Amino acid sequence: MSDRPVFRSGREDGRFVSTAGFVHAFLKHMQPKLAFDPAMKREEFAGWQDAVREELRELMLLPQPPDQPAPKQLWTEARDGYRLEKWEAYPEPFSVVPYLMLIPDGVDDGASAPAVLCFPGSASSKESRAGEPELPDMPPPRPHWEENRMALFYVQRGMVVVAVDNPGTRETGSSIRPERHEISQYSIWAGRHYEGISVFHKLCILDWLKTRPYVDTERIATCGHSLGAKPALVLSVLDPSIRATVWNDFVSLWRERAVAENLLRIAIHQYVPGILAWFDYPDLLASLAPRPLLITEGGRTRDIERIREAYRLVGAEDQITVTYYPKYATPDKRPYDDADLPEGLSMEEYFLYANVDAPEHSFKGKVAVPWLADVLGSGAS
Numbered sequence: 001m002s003d004r005p006v007f008r009s010g011r012e013d014g015r016f017v018s019t020a021g022f023v024h025a026f027l028k029h030m031q032p033k034l035a036f037d038p039a040m041k042r043e044e045f046a047g048w049q050d051a052v053r054e055e056l057r058e059l060m061l062l063p064q065p066p067d068q069p070a071p072k073q074l075w076t077e078a079r080d081g082y083r084l085e086k087w088e089a090y091p092e093p094f095s096v097v098p099y100l101m102l103i104p105d106g107v108d109d110g111a112s113a114p115a116v117l118c119f120p121g122s123a124s125s126k127e128s129r130a131g132e133p134e135l136p137d138m139p140p141p142r143p144h145w146e147e148n149r150m151a152l153f154y155v156q157r158g159m160v161v162v163a164v165d166n167p168g169t170r171e172t173g174s175s176i177r178p179e180r181h182e183i184s185q186y187s188i189w190a191g192r193h194y195e196g197i198s199v200f201h202k203l204c205i206l207d208w209l210k211t212r213p214y215v216d217t218e219r220i221a222t223c224g225h226s227l228g229a230k231p232a233l234v235l236s237v238l239d240p241s242i243r244a245t246v247w248n249d250f251v252s253l254w255r256e257r258a259v260a261e262n263l264l265r266i267a268i269h270q271y272v273p274g275i276l277a278w279f280d281y282p283d284l285l286a287s288l289a290p291r292p293l294l295i296t297e298g299g300r301t302r303d304i305e306r307i308r309e310a311y312r313l314v315g316a317e318d319q320i321t322v323t324y325y326p327k328y329a330t331p332d333k334r335p336y337d338d339a340d341l342p343e344g345l346s347m348e349e350y351f352l353y354a355n356v357d358a359p360e361h362s363f364k365g366k367v368a369v370p371w372l373a374d375v376l377g378s379g380a381s
Helices: 019-029 042-059 150-155 180-189 194-209 226-238 255-259 281-286 302-315 349-353 365-374
Strands: 072-079 082-089 098-102 112-118 158-163 215-225 245-248 293-294 321-323
Touching: 019 255, 042 098, 042 226, 042 281, 042 302, 082 194, 082 349, 098 150, 112 150, 112 194, 112 226, 112 365, 150 158, 150 215, 150 365, 158 194, 180 194, 194 215, 215 226, 215 365, 226 245, 245 281, 245 365, 255 349, 281 302, 293 302, 293 365, 302 321
Parallel strands: 112 158, 112 215, 215 245, 245 293, 293 321
Antiparallel strands: 072 082, 082 098, 098 158
């Protein structure tokens, strides 16, 4: 690791002829305008939360389409202990968003239950989250599919569940343009972006879910795995009525990671234009305090501690729960917790500093399901 490539100016004024060097230095020295400051006073926290929520809503570029048709149920089928329903939402012109609902037996218009919206990772399907076979002509299940059946596990604990695909994947994919790169590229060109589209469509389903007489609107949670963790978080920040959030991924500052990895390329659908000028995802997690938050795959411990500081600030330290990958479960297994991030790291090297066991990246149901059942007061076993 001693021969890592790093950006150096070589000039007395510290400037870069290399544009890559300039952008790297710009990111390195950037001070996000609404980053969480552990030194803020408790009475300032609510104002900061409101400012974060307002700016995040702006960054998501949410449209205001004309009135659209209400979601439509396509079919319903009985399962062991619950019923499975297929629905379509129509959040904006030209758009159809299919989703699944899993409703426990005994939950109907006269008996409400808590609810959770489940968002899968990457290109995994809503069907696999529900423990159902993949749709015809779809790729086979992705790795860890048995562990990743989050919707099934939650309904078995008495929760109403909504499962939604990520945009441009599985049922929402296209044989003409099967990759998300073009979707993301042209959305940005048109004044939208992938994450904003994902969030808006899910917000419309959330608003509809609140109208269901069998859903207790004071006990709604979001749960996202990997790529799905981001819209789960954003929905919770934008809607303070969300009771709890499960972030099933590792935590780290994306800006610091970009600097450490020398601007390593990541998929374009991960980018939200302008977001790092204001805050990073750990700041958004911090803004959830004092609402219950579960982080299931640890991450960069320094970044996690900043989130804990937000919860301490509002006297809610007991409302944040963090577990790490088993490989990094205890401090003695995390040798880089107190180490500064070097520059010039490969992704594999960065994962060492962030306590990430990439092959074991999966839904941590043994942690998340009982935690959420306890938080939402779901008594089924």
